[in-house]
């Protein structure tokens with residue numbers, strides 16, 4: 001793919017400039033010795049070899065071996081938390097299970113992650129503590145995503161306003177890197193009214209985001225708007241926080257979900273001789289206060305609704321909340337324009353048992369001490385495509401290493417290497433590049449997927465419109481980059 005001149009110029013400007021103002025994320029720290037190889041990586045996040053030292057305050061103490069949220073497979077056998085620390089969520093669930101019987105895995109996951117008082121994300125959030133994500137590894141990641149949005153804004157006619165809507169922004173690092181690119185491209189965006197809208201369920205993480213993005217200068221429960229908090233970014237852009245995508249105002253928007261969909265609750269199903277059964281969570285009658293998986297004795301509403309007649313796998317995971325979210329995004333994009341970029345680990349409807357837990361960078365038994373560990377499952381991109389229901393076009397999934405390469409990560413690395421003088425920074429830059437791009441690390445496990453208005457890919461046929469003959473600008477990231 002050859003980028004049009006406007007996009008080429010954009011890429012060159014953004015790739016060249018942004019690095020002058022910011023040191024690489026791991027600048028100045030020494031890298032610890034590589035951790036011993038994990039005994040086994042049954043499921044998800046492979047242990048990361050040499051852990052980068054991170055310079056942000058949140059991660060400066062993070063010298064231990066890191067585990068990223070990687071790949072998939074059956075999980076939950078390793079690293080159980082002691083039952084002595086029965087979590088608040090566990091106590092709550094035990095009462096519920098005794099009173100009303102087994103719950104679905106989706107209900108279990110929802111309680112464990114987002115229970116209003118005790119859920120994992122509600123109380124602590126874990127980014128950096130239990131797992132590490134691409135934006136936390138290198139500033140380049142967020143910068144390239146920022147360029148993607150600006151290039152889509154340019155390709156769709158440089159409208160005079162857009163909303164950047166991020167779902168599950170974690171520490172706010174990714175938004176911060178994107179806003180830095182917007183600031184670098186201020187001359188281009190000067191006539192555009194940009195606002196940022198963050199959908200975040202965790203009070204703790206929203207405070208961290210507010211600190212990171214606004215220096216903590218925020219107003220809680222502002223009047224007359226649906227946001228629960230608002231502030232102004234360090235670069236002067238208004239930022240709003242919401243608990244649900246439905247609270248975000250309608251309008252021309254660019255949506256971002258990075259490692260968000262994998263945190264939404266899944267249903268699990270098992271094929272048996274008697275037909276499909278749903279996997280449920282129940283109390284283990286053999287061990288006090290311990291949970292176990294059981295199969296529903298008969299079909300459940302979820303088996304009726306979520307298993308496709310043509311399904312060939314014996315074990316299936318379905319995330320209806322992700323489906324509803326995609327439907328909502330597709331409706332909004334169809335109506336108001338914009339685009340959605342979704343990046344996560346996942347598959348195209350081929351994998352089976354990917355439900356797994358992470359705590360302190362180690363695999364964690366999903367049924368132990370719920371609320372104290374991150375629970376996650378691979379995203380099924382084929383399901384997301386189906387849920388868009390043709391309202392928008394979809395692109396991908398493409399592997400992270402392909403997307404970043406197409407976005408010009410090699411050039412950006414060269415600029416940062418040229419701008420840095422000391423060998424420790426060079427080493428850190430190369431190390432984080434390897435983490436993001438190496439197929440055995442994050443390069444192949446993570447994928448990018450996009451929702452775009454149909455007219456972005458196929459020009460509507462209009463009589464007597466000379467423009468209809470000119471080719472549409474290609475969508476950056478999803479085709480090979482050429483700067484010729």
Ligand code: SAH
Pocket residue numbers: 113114121122125127133134135136167168169170171174199200201202205243257258259260263264
């Ligand atoms: N995007 C960030 C963080 C990923 S962790 C990164 O890549 O580093 C998942 C994020 O989604 C956290 O911010 C978590 O609090 C948020 N989250 C999880 N479930 C949510 C829900 N149901 N609604 C809104 N936010 C949620």
